[in-house]
Amino acid sequence: MSPHTFHTLPSLRHAVRGICRAHRLSSPNGARLVLSVSRLATAALDAGGSVRLEAVEHPAPGGRTLLAVTLHAARTPASPSPADLPLPGQATPDGTVAWHLPLGERRGADRAPALAPTASRATAPAPGGAREAAAAEAEIAALEGELGAALSRVDTLSTELHRLKDELAETNSGVLALYVQLEERDEQLRRAHGQILRELEDALRPPPITVHGMDLAVHYAPADPDAPTGGDFYDWLLLPDGTVHITVVDALGHGVRSTRSALNVTHAVRTLALEGHPLESIVARTHDILAPFDPELMATVLLARIDPETGALRLANGSHPPALVVRADGTTDYLELRGRGIGFPLPGSDTVREDTLHEGDLLMLYTDGLTESRRDPIEGEARLVKSAQAHAGRPVEEIPGAVAQDMHTVILHPDDTLALAVRRAKKPQRGHPLAGQP
Structure with missing residues (x-):
């Protein structure tokens, strides 16, 4: 279709709409084409000039048909860029702008060009x-x-x-x-x-043993309640000679490995104790037994032997915190004893400390998780003395848990905690209703 000349914007818009209807362009493409042609033509028409518009169909690859709409309009400083139009066009060197639009299916009557009547009105309004x-x-x-x-x-x-x-x-x-x-x-x-x-x-963990003249209780709490395995273990048993043997172990680390290490130590100590080995040699002999099988094992150990009849107390220590005694009169004493633990250089207890538990005396054995929760063992030992004194008169089964609760009001260094209490019971006085009963 040959170009048609237009002098007014309404006639140009009408002609573009006629093209859209005649060639069945989609509504979005048609609206964008009208707006784009109007914006390009406005500057030329406002300057007193005219514009030319033509529409030509041509085949495209794939059996499709494209409609090429070309606008000839003089460019002015106010003319927008073809790339910024609602329907971007392609500019040619001669100043024209062209749009190539895909066509839809049309009826035969729709093929008539729509510019001829409009052009006549445009050229001769x-x-x-x-x-x-x-x-x-x-x-x-x-x-x-x-x-x-x-x-x-x-x-x-x-x-x-x-x-x-x-x-x-x-x-x-x-x-x-x-x-x-x-x-x-x-x-x-x-x-x-x-x-x-x-x-x-x-x-x-063995339950408290029953020993005439002695009361025993224990409290254990893991550092992580959801992962309760740890290396704080204990063992107590009645030896053939009638004395009570107690072992407290703190294996280095956390988790299942430390649990296995602590169990190995308690089993080895129990075997040696039942075989009758001297108390002062058990820590070193335990090291000699276990080191070949577990070279990385490190554990502190505290061993106690108590005669229920006389109250005689003997202690051996391998790098473990000292035992605490709360006397029946309220006085306290840490039973210090030097030694080195299993896996340490020169393992073994330097000597055996002897003492006596009198009737009503309370013995506290524990691991460092009880006294080092605030990262200061000296301050922790001082607090332990006050807590043990405060709870010494309670039933023995309540004492370890009550002491642990006092010691853990503030926790800066969470660790597995073991607290074990042993109290020598008072004998009934003569004339007492229970005298003579076991």
């Missing part, structure tokens, strides 16, 4: 107010149609956007619910795992 009013009404109707198409498109996009937001919210809700469910399941597994480990450790 009819005089009279009626003609101008009709053109204005046609322009308004066309603009309303374009606006309706644009609003329809906006509504469609808004509906799609809301749908996508709803789907996204539903997906996020499902993901959050799944995350919460997984967190709850993970917490349940951690608790179940911790419970199993606690039951295993309880099975490995």
Whole structure:
């Protein structure tokens, strides 16, 4: 179709719309084409010039057909860039701008060109107010149609956007619910795992033995309640000669490995004690037995032998915190004793310390997790004395837990904690209703 010349913007817009209808362009492409042609032509028409418009169909690869719309308009400083138009165009060196649009299927009647009638009106506009009013009404109707198409498109996009937001919210809700469910399941597994480990450790820790004239109790708390395995262990047994043997072990580290190391130490000590080895040699002999099998083993050990009849107390120590005695009269004494633990250089107790537990005296054996929770062992030992004095009159089974609770009001260095209490019972006085009973 040959170019047609236009002197007014309404006639140009009308012609472009006619092209869109005749070639069945989509509403979005048609609206963008009208706006783009109008913006390019406005500057030339405002300057008193004219513009030329032509539309030509040509085949494209793939059996498609393209509509080439070309606008010939003089460029002015106010002319916009073709790349910035609502429908970007392709500029040519001679100043024209072209658009290449894909065509849809059309009926035969739609193939008639739409520029011929408009061109005649454009080149020879009819005089009279009626003609101008009709053109204005046609322009308004066309603009309303374009606006309706644009609003329809906006509504469609808004509906799609809301749908996508709803789907996204539903997906996020499902993901959050799944995350919460997984967190709850993970917490349940951690608790179940911790419970199993606690039951295993309880099975490995012997209950207090029954000894006439002595009361015994123990308290153990892991550094991490969800991972209760640790290296703080104890053992107590009644030897063939009637004395009570107590072992307290603190193996280096945490977890299952330290538990295994502590168990190996307590089993070795028990075997040596039952075989009748002297108390002063057991720490060193335990090292000699275990070192070949576990070269990395390091553990502190405190051994106690108590005669229930006489109260005679004998202690051997391998790098372990000292035992504390709270006398029946309220005085206290740390039973210091030098020695080196298993896995240390020159392991063994330097000597054996002897003392006596009188009736009503309380002996406290423990691991460093009790006194070093605030990272100051000296301050911890001072607090332990006050706590043991305060609770010495309570039933023995309550004392270790009560002392541990006092010592752990502030924890700066969490560690496994073991507290063991032994009290020599007072004998009934003569004439007492229970005298003579076992």
